[in-house]
Amino acid sequence: MRVTPAVLSRGFVGRSLDEFKRLSLFALRGDGVKGPKGPFPLKDFHQPSEIESCKIMSDKDIGGFSTSHMDWIPPVTSASPPPTENKNGHIKFHGVISTELPVDRPDIHRTGYAAWRTKDRPPTVFGKSLWDVGFYAYLALRIKSDGRKYFINLQTETVVPTDIHQHRLYSRRPGEWETVLVKWNDFVRTNHGVVVEPQRELLKQKVRTIGIGLIDRVPGPFELCIDRIWATNELGQEDIKEDDRAEEGQLKSKHGQQIKWSKARLKSS
Numbered sequence: 001m002r003v004t005p006a007v008l009s010r011g012f013v014g015r016s017l018d019e020f021k022r023l024s025l026f027a028l029r030g031d032g033v034k035g036p037k038g039p040f041p042l043k044d045f046h047q048p049s050e051i052e053s054c055k056i057m058s059d060k061d062i063g064g065f066s067t068s069h070m071d072w073i074p075p076v077t078s079a080s081p082p083p084t085e086n087k088n089g090h091i092k093f094h095g096v097i098s099t100e101l102p103v104d105r106p107d108i109h110r111t112g113y114a115a116w117r118t119k120d121r122p123p124t125v126f127g128k129s130l131w132d133v134g135f136y137a138y139l140a141l142r143i144k145s146d147g148r149k150y151f152i153n154l155q156t157e158t159v160v161p162t163d164i165h166q167h168r169l170y171s172r173r174p175g176e177w178e179t180v181l182v183k184w185n186d187f188v189r190t191n192h193g194v195v196v197e198p199q200r201e202l203l204k205q206k207v208r209t210i211g212i213g214l215i216d217r218v219p220g221p222f223e224l225c226i227d228r229i230w231a232t233n234e235l236g237q238e239d240i241k242e243d244d245r246a247e248e249g250q251l252k253s254k255h256g257q258q259i260k261w262s263k264a265r266l267k268s269s
Contacts, residue, residue, distance in 0.1 A: 011122065036135050036136065036233065037233070037234070038232075038234075039140070039230040039231065039232045039234075040133065040136060040230055040231040040232065041228070041230045042131055042133075042210060042229045042230050042231060043118060043210060043228065043229040043230075044088075044227070044228035044229070045072070045089065045090050045091040045226060045227060045228065046075075046088050046089045046090070046227075046228070047072075047089060048072040048089070050072075050091070051070050051071075051072055051091060053118060053119055053121075054070060054091075054116050054117065054118055054119065054211075055116065055117055055118075055119050055211075056068050056069070056070050056093075056115075056116045057114065057115045057116065057117075058095065058113065058114040058115070059098075059111035059112060059113050059114075062105070062108055062111075063102035063104070063105045063108055064098065064100070064101070064102060064108070064111035064112070065098035065100045065102075065111070066095065066096065066097050066098045066111060066112060066113065066114050067095040067096050067098075067114070068093070068094075068095035068114035068115070068116070069093075069094055069095050070091050070092070070093050070094075070116060071091065071092045071094070072089060072090075072091055072092075073086075073089065073090050073091070073092050073225065074089050075087055075088050075089045075090075083173070083176035083177055084144070084175060084176055084177070085177075086144070086177055086225070086227055088227050088228070090225050090226060090227040090228075091225065091226050092223060092224075092225050093116055093212065093223070093224045093225070093226065094221070094222060094223040094224070095114050095221070095222060096219075096220065096221050096222070097112050097113070097114060097214065097216075097217065097218060097219055097220060097221075097222060098111065098112065098219055099111055099112040099217055099219055112215070112217035112218075112219070113213065113214065113215045113217070114213070114214050114222070115153065115211060115212065115213030115214065115215075116211050116212060116213075117153060117155070117209045117210065117211025117212075118209045118210050118211060119209070120208065120209065128157070130157055130205075130206045130207060130208055131206075131207040131208075131210075131231075132204070132205045132206070132207075133184060133204045133205075133207055133231040134204040134205045135233075136184065136204075136231035136232060136233055137183060137184065137232075137233050138181040138182065138183060138184065138231065138232050138233070138235075139152070139181070139182045139183075139184055139229070139230075139231060140179060140180070140181050140229070140230050140231070140232050141169070141179070141180050141182075141226065141228075141229050142177065142178075142179050142226070142227035142228050142229075143169070143171065143177070143178065143179075143180060143224060143225060143226050143227070144175065144176060144177045144178070144224070144225040145169070145171035145174050145175075145178075145224050145225075146174055146175070146222060146223045146224065147171055147174035147175075148214060148216055148218065148222050148224075149168065149214070149215075149216040150168070150169040150171075150212050150213065150214050150224060151166050151167065151168060151169060151212065151213045151214075151215060152166065152167045152168075152169050152182065152187075152210070152211075152212055153165070153166055153209075153210070153211045153212065153213055154166075154187060154202065154207055154209070154210055155207075155208045155209040155210075155211075156202065156203040156206050156207055156208055157203065157206035157208050158203060158206075160191070162191055162192065163189055163190070163191050163196065164189075164190050164191070165187035165188065165189050165190070165202050166187060166188055166190050167182050167186055167187045167188065169182075169212060177225075177227070181232070181235065184202055184204055184231075185201070185202065187202050189202070193215065210229055212224065212226070
């Protein structure tokens, strides 16, 4: 049996050791019995190289005219940055939404979207690298939004690879940095933007990718900054817990009806 170059690479060994340390600490602390304390980091953008681990998309991929970009913004050196600034390096997801249809593509009937998601994480000696958030109640994101209707998109390791679990990314302080928390159990299973019935519980033990999309189809520029994403059971002083607002999102049922988040959560329970 010959060892492959991927196994011998420092990156593979380093990732495997990191995962071994994480699992060992999890077992030693008894987190599986009493529940983990502290955050479980999923993704941060404190280094410019993190952009390479993300896939950027827009309707330009199918001939549309929307644009999307991801830039790394260096940290602010001030000891006490104002609410509009951030002490950590972060990404700026930005671009322009266009609903114009390509004249040479009669098969395209709808445009006006942009999104990004994490790429599949490299494997370790334990196999595929998937996030296990089964012991956590919330998904947390540190963001600065322009107030547009963004969606959080989660992809899990399921038999239907096109299934996406979605939730609105509500911003209460557009233009300022804020922490938003969403219950993992509040995500809605969709397929190609349509709510799937019957709903199935999010496979929290096998989260494959995390991303954010803009599908409000409102022409014009957009800008969303993201510092980090993590799983947690605790509400810090600056954390914002999602409420039970019944605001309509952009999701639709298979009958074309608008889905309110309160109804969507009811169906997913």
